[in-house]
Amino acid sequence: MAPLPYVVARKRRETRDVWTLELEPVDEAIEQIRPGQFTMLYRFGVGEAPISSSGDPELGFRLVHTMREAGQVTRGLCAAKPGDLVGVRGPFGNAWPVDTARGKDVVFVAGGIGLPPLRGAVYDVLAHRNGFGRVVLLYGGRSPGELVFRSDVERWRSRLDVDVEVTVDTAGHDWRGNVGVVTKLIPRAPFDPANAVAFVVGPEIMMRFAAAALIERGLPQESLWISMERTMRCGVGLCGHCQLGPTLICRDGPVYRWDEMRPWLEVAAL
Amino acid sequence: MRTLDAVITDSPVFEGLTQEQLELIGGCASNVGFEAGERLFREGDRADAFFLVRHGLVSLEAYVPNRGPITVETIGPGEIVGWSWLVPPYMWHFTGRAVDDVRAVQFDGACLRRKCDDDPVLGYELLTRFALVLVDRLQATRLQLMDVYGDNVG
Ligand SMILES: Cc1cc2nc3c(=O)[nH]c(=O)nc-3n(C[C@H](O)[C@H](O)[C@H](O)COP(=O)(O)OP(=O)(O)OC[C@H]3O[C@@H](n4cnc5c(N)ncnc54)[C@H](O)[C@@H]3O)c2cc1C
Numbered sequence: 413m414a415p416l417p418y419v420v421a422r423k424r425r426e427t428r429d430v431w432t433l434e435l436e437p438v439d440e441a442i443e444q445i446r447p448g449q450f451t452m453l454y455r456f457g458v459g460e461a462p463i464s465s466s467g468d469p470e471l472g473f474r475l476v477h478t479m480r481e482a483g484q485v486t487r488g489l490c491a492a493k494p495g496d497l498v499g500v501r502g503p504f505g506n507a508w509p510v511d512t513a514r515g516k517d518v519v520f521v522a523g524g525i526g527l528p529p530l531r532g533a534v535y536d537v538l539a540h541r542n543g544f545g546r547v548v549l550l551y552g553g554r555s556p557g558e559l560v561f562r563s564d565v566e567r568w569r570s571r572l573d574v575d576v577e578v579t580v581d582t583a584g585h586d587w588r589g590n591v592g593v594v595t596k597l598i599p600r601a602p603f604d605p606a607n608a609v610a611f612v613v614g615p616e617i618m619m620r621f622a623a624a625a626l627i628e629r630g631l632p633q634e635s636l637w638i639s640m641e642r643t644m645r646c647g648v649g650l651c652g653h654c655q656l657g658p659t660l661i662c663r664d665g666p667v668y669r670w671d672e673m674r675p676w677l678e679v680a681a682l
Numbered sequence: 683m684r685t686l687d688a689v690i691t692d693s694p695v696f697e698g699l700t701q702e703q704l705e706l707i708g709g710c711a712s713n714v715g716f717e718a719g720e721r722l723f724r725e726g727d728r729a730d731a732f733f734l735v736r737h738g739l740v741s742l743e744a745y746v747p748n749r750g751p752i753t754v755e756t757i758g759p760g761e762i763v764g765w766s767w768l769v770p771p772y773m774w775h776f777t778g779r780a781v782d783d784v785r786a787v788q789f790d791g792a793c794l795r796r797k798c799d800d801d802p803v804l805g806y807e808l809l810t811r812f813a814l815v816l817v818d819r820l821q822a823t824r825l826q827l828m829d830v831y832g833d834n835v836g
Contacts, residue, residue, distance in 0.1 A: 524831030554831040581826045583753045588781055591741065591753040593825045600760055615830040621821075 413648065415454045415499025416440055418475065420492050426478060426560040430525060431490040432466065435475040435498065442500055445475065446507035447532025448639060448667045452647045453477060454499030455488035462504070462644050462662070463489075466528035466561075468535040475500065478528035478560060504647045506667050508533040509637065513609035517545040519601065519631075521622045523552045523594050523614025527560055529639050530613050534568070541573060545608070548575045548601050552594025552618070555580050556587045575602050594618065598625035605630035613639045620677060623670050636670035686711055689787055693734055695762055695811050703804050710793035715785050722763070722778035722786075729766035729774045730791040735759050738784035742776040755822070756781060762815050767791025768808075 418435040425431055445451065445465045454460040463486075467476030481487045492498055510533055518537055522530050537544055549568060553559040559578065569576040577597045579590035590597065594614070610631055612622050619638050626636055640661050644654035649663030657676040659665065687708050690696055696704060714733070716722055722733065722740060733740070740763050743751045754776065757763045763786070766774050772791070798805030 552831075554829065558831065579756075581829070581831070584749075585743075585751050585753070587753065589756075590739065590758065591756045593822045595825070596822055600758060617825070617828065618830050621825060 413501050415452070415460070415501045416442060417497050418500045420494050420496045420498065421474070423492070423494055427558045429481045429490075430478060430558075430560055431481075432476060432478040432528075432560075433489065433492060433498075434467075435477070435500065437473060437500075438497065441473040442475075442502050444469075444472070445503040447510070447536055448508035448529065449503040449505045450529075450666065451475065451477070451500050451502030451504065453479075453485075453489055454501070455485055455492065456497065456499065458488035459485045460499070460501070461485040461489070462641075462647060464529035464639070464641070464666075465503070466531045469532050470535070470539065478525070478531075480525050501647060504662055505665055508536075508611055508639075508667055510536050512635075513537070514543050515545065516635075517603040517608035518547050519603050519608055519610040519626070520547075520549045521551075521594060521598070521610060521612040521614070521626075522549070523618040523622070524554065524558070525560065526613035526615075526618075526639075527551055527565075529641070530611060531561060531564065533611060534564075538568070538571075538574070546575065546603050547573065548577075548603050550577050550579075550594055550597040550601060552579045552597075552614070553581070556583055556589075577601065593621070595621045595625045598622065598629060606632075609635045609637070611637050611639075613641075616640075616677060623674070633671040633674075634669060637667055638670055638673060639666045640668060640673065641666055686713060686787060689734070689736060694760065695734070695815065699807060703807065706797050706801070706804060707789070707794065707808075710790045710797065711787050712790075713785070714788040715783070716780035718780055718782045720780045720784075722780065722784075723774045725774055725777045727774050729764060729772045732762060732764035732767050732789050732791060733778075733786040734789070735761055735763060736785045736787065738786075739781040740784055740786075741779050741781050743779055744776055751777070755819075762812075765812050765816055767795070768812055 417438040421436045422434040450462045450464045452460045453463045463477045463479050466478040479486050481490045520530050568574045583591050612619050644662045645651045647662045649660050654661040740757045741753045742755045
């Protein structure tokens with residue numbers, strides 16, 4: 413599957429090493445991407461990397477991707493300027509099962525750069541706000557300067573029908589919000605665990621602790637979904653690079669129900 | 683407004699205690715309020731109290747040379763601030779400050795320690811509960827120390 417050429421239409425700096433790119437097709441567009449899905453983004457001459465969609469699903473053919481400069485490929489992508497061309501393959505993977513949360517409370521838990529893969533699902537839920545119970549977003553970052561999509565978070569926080577709590581691991585005196593890990597926000601978050609669905613993204617260890625706290629609150633394991641963003645290569649289930657237990661993340665994931673993924677998360681060095 | 687006794691009874695920390703034990707604890711408690719920015723206690727001072735936060739946010743701060751005060755944790759409604767009253771040398775390890783206007787129940791540590799000495803069953807109950815608070819804090823601190831957002835992607 414050859415990458416389709418897209419042009420960088422807009423670029424925004426989120427933090428010191430995280431950037432958001434908005435991409436428009438030069439000619440042919442990939443199929444409409446859904447929240448939770450990802451594309452393989454190709455920086456010509458450097459290589460490609462799987463990056464989740466961070467866009468509002470209503471945006472149509474325009475793609476939004478948010479990435480941290482981790483290594484060669486992501487550094488190359490983050491260095492792309494408006495007008496530059498990148499290649500796009502996809503969309504790949506499954507989407508957040510937002511419909512399973514209809515009529516229930518929805519709890520989003522994001523850690524670090526885990527907010528971008530959830531952002532589209534938050535937009536989706538808010539676009540159909542009446543179809544859901546309480547909507548809660550718990551977002552944890554390393555420090556105030558490393559929070560992404562701050563203007564979205566502030567806008568959501570100002571709504572009367574969304575409960576947003578933000579916390580950071582450390583902060584100076586000028587930060588007037590919560591300090592501590594994101595899992596600490598779970599016990600006092602306003603939702604009914606017996607009638608809620610949770611979507612969680614972040615570093616694996618954070619997802620494990622968040623899942624434990626949600627289950628301790630009384631959320632059934634079947635109502636808990638995570639996104640696995642481990643390294644992968646081909647994106648189409650051929651190379652086996654992203655195999656985890658019986659599953660290939662690129663083909664069957666990256667979104668999994670917690671009880672399906674839990675046994676594999678606790679196995680060292682997979 | 684709810685009475686002090688009701689606040690204590692409803693707090694998860696004291697869940698499951700007998701009426702008599704709750705009354706003993708209530709005898710060492712009082713309602714307090716702090717304005718945003720006001721200090722509840724200072725690092726190094728004698729720790730003869732703990733707080734059950736009812737409203738607002740309390741930050742625990744440490745002073746780091748060349749960086750100034752940094753917040754290591756905040757504690758919100760329903761949570762307990764302070765365990766230093768429980769173990770010698772009864773000294774605050776951090777400075778506690780009200781981030782916004784805070785309402786809390788303050789418990790007199792010396793008063794409670796005396797009651798625990800007189801009534802070891804109550805002492806055991808309180809120790810078990812504070813051990814849970816401490817374990818929660820320890821787990822959270824470990825996660826913070828791992829700096830999970832640092833080099834991990836996704
Ligand atoms: C389904 C999926 C969705 C993803 N979505 C996003 C996204 O929206 N935004 C984003 O910034 N990143 C995302 N990632 C991770 C991203 O794909 C990797 O950071 C990227 O492939 C690294 O390539 P590189 O050449 O830049 O760095 P490399 O040189 O390959 O690696 C640099 C460093 O990052 C580490 N690393 C690489 N990939 C990962 C990973 N997946 N998890 C943890 N550590 C890793 C390596 O071990 C190495 O230390 C996603 C990954 C997957 C599988």
